[in-house]
Amino acid sequence: MQRRRVVITGMGLVTPLGLELDSFWDHLIAGRSAVRRIERFDPSSYPTRIAAEVSGSLLEDCAPDLRDYGTIARFAATAAATAIEDSCLLSKPADRSRIGVLVAAGLGSYDHEEVFASCASAGSRRAGEFDWETFAKAVLQRLKSRSLERRSPGTVPSLIAHRHGFEGPVMTVMTACAAGAQALGDAARWIRSGLADVVVAGGSDSELYPMGLASFCMLGALSTSNHDPTGASRPFDARRDGFVIGEGAGISILEERSHALKRGARIYAEVAGFGSACDAYRVTDPHPLGTGAVLSMRRALKDASIAAGEVQYINAHGTSTQANDRIETFAIKNVLGDAAKKVAVSSTKSMIGHLTVAAGAVEAITTALTLFHQQIHPTINLCDPDPDCDLDYVPNRPRIAEIRHALSNSFGFGGQCASLLLRRYEG
Amino acid sequence: MRPAKNEMSSRRVAVTGIGLLTALGNDLNSCWEAIRQGRSGISRTKLFDASGFRQRSAAEVKNFEPRNYFRFTKLIKIADRKTRLAVAAATMALDDAGLGINNQPLDRTFRAESSTHSESLGVLMGTGASDLDVKDMARAIGEDPELRSAFDVSFFASKVLSGINPLWLLINLPNMVSTHIAIQIGAHGPNSTIMTDWIAAAQAVGEAAALIEAGEADLMLAGGADSSVYALAFASCQQAGLFDGSADLPPFTIGEGAAVLLLEERDRALERGGRIYAELNGYSCASFPVNSPEPGSALEAALEDVLQQAGWHAANLDAICCASVFSERHRNAERAALEKAFHSRAGTLPLVEYKSAVGHTLAASGAVDLALLLKHLHAIGKPARAVCNSLGYLGQAAAVAVSVN
């Protein structure tokens, strides 16, 4: 039995470089950084005071009717609506029981005020003694509406399904910074196995709230180049000093190929393979041999039945931390062998920062656009090469190239690794 | 509609190990024994003082010692309660299958030059949100009678950055439930975490089975772990009206627990002479607004799909495990779905349920139910077939079909 093939027929974004697919791509090709001083709240007591934010006015426009559900749900719903419109999926009657929603989400879904005012109340009541009853009282008083739904990342795909009347499967995946890619990989499998014909799939995240930023600062994971925001995210550069937090959402419409052809849909690219693996090593340190990364890339190649030498482009995880960029480079060389010398690698995070749970979903869209336009966006801020990072990272200038197969890597805290293999659509 | 399973794939999925911890006991057999005796695990909360809430009871796991299960005990310090329970259940599932760390037949080594993943062991767990460790937050914030920490970010950050455990994020990241299992046992296979509310664990089992059928893994540790006995969870449930109760039903009671099944490609299991508890014959999920005029439609669709996949007739089931015990809205939806999918009155169906004894283990419930359902099928003493339902707060539905020989 021939395997059902999966294509991308629509894409929608919320990113620090805007909400429009075309201008987002133009900005990436132009090498524009979205990193600047944080405006959402006063960052002055944090060691890191920069981020790639979705601007306040754009946030206002994102599904304002979902305000009760929090930023992550609003980003996801906005990107989903754009993607659905972009795909023209609903311009003709569709069997909505065959349309599913699969979204990566799972952090940052609580309200600062309701949690911390309650903590302060309960902690301050008797000197040094935390009082659960006071906490209960304070939190019940302060809870904003729909806190149960807001606290559960499981809500996000259901909201999207309900808004558009989809009745197929819904699922939320959470593999930290690998989750966006994991969602697309699982969605492709749903279509291949026949669980659905169309899946609205991607990821959404915003860690730009007081505790979110604090939690990453405390781990020492973030760049502290506050004096030079646009130069702070510098993947593969010798002077990289940590990642820069970004936020947003990326949603793609994955569709069974014949379903898409029947309705005459425009096809951006084909999802040809996916691989998931785990370092099973440590909680934050990557395995020194890049075990998880090697296995996820290999599995994606195998899933797509192509050889390592057939990959022309890799959209790297490329976070701008010392360890990731070194180990990812090592892993790519392991998987591609001699072909690693020819492959072009670039990091979208050099411009929009690290969209954490949404990163893989937005970078998959970037990778699809790379195949669609046959053009590679640069890795910006790559000025001072690191001897351990010796691949072709397309430094600072975009490039026109013939690309048939592209990998997109995403790795998360805990060691979960996901690699997507996208193919130029050739019929 | 999808074709039946045997037309799709020649690879079949067996359950060869089970690990379970609930309020009724810290292993599968003690939980099942308690169910048989009709015991309940519900009592006044001990994990935190719930006096301020309408519901003050929960079904808590008791006398749990993570050191008995962690190989690298250093990591206990960054594993929250649900992660500890998850590691314990996964360890027991492997041991139960005769594949435990000390039995060593699994290939746990990574070979950089290897290009096959047929030996790989994956992990797929369903779980819920984390407790945010509010007590530690309060300690870090300290004296704050004007509640400045709620609106003055600069003040808040100065307190938190220097006052709380710097590993806070790692403790509260929900995907750690799956990755800690992988780290403890050295599992390099596919690894993911599912957070679709109360159907998360059923999906984890179903999706893991799909990975084995597709040939992406031979062995998967799949299930769920959740521990929502903490103040923020109670507050959200109370606000959502779940603690309001209804005349005919027991009050909504949160349970904690973890259930992990070792799923194994059937031929592989037979070859190594592993004991086969059951076979997974189908999995499906769907969504429909729970407040809609036809609230059971999603579950009905999922049930019809699993029966189709399994190639079973509705009348031939030996048990149906119900998902909804406490909430009237969800119970009515489930009843409607059952009656439509099975063309019979609910009262005539072989229904079983476990939540009134182990509480609603939320994101873990699909796997907790499944583990107990398998014991039930074995107790029947002849080949038996069953489906296990899961229903999410927002109307998400999943169904898993299982059989024992």
Add this chain to the structure above:
Amino acid sequence: MMDAENLQQRVVSVVAAALDRNPSEIQPGHSLIDDLGAESIDFLDIRFRIETEFKIKVTDEELWEGTLYAEGTELISEQGITAEGMELLKRRMNDFRWERFPNGISKGDLPRLITTRTIVDYLKRRFEKETVAKKCSAEEL
């Protein structure tokens, strides 16, 4: 001012708790990474526990780089530890297993030199300074 032995004991018990070891296993010459299995997050954890135990605030740079910068000698070049630096370190850390570094010590290897003594030395310097400062202000009065 606390006595040196007491300080050593308290540091060892903090490190033992963070790394889930028995305090009696921990020798002054043990590398936290190579002998005691510390990973990067453990350094954050140990710093936090030291802060709590001694009621101080300390940055990662101050706490961990003590071994190398203690005497104001520039021991590190682009390539790693200089020959002069090696000599000094070997004298100071005679119970450390130097055979682990047959090809010298690169910059990336530096965290592997951290032992409980690194922490003890830092705290000693810090508390001595504080005692001197207190004395001075007392004399001024």
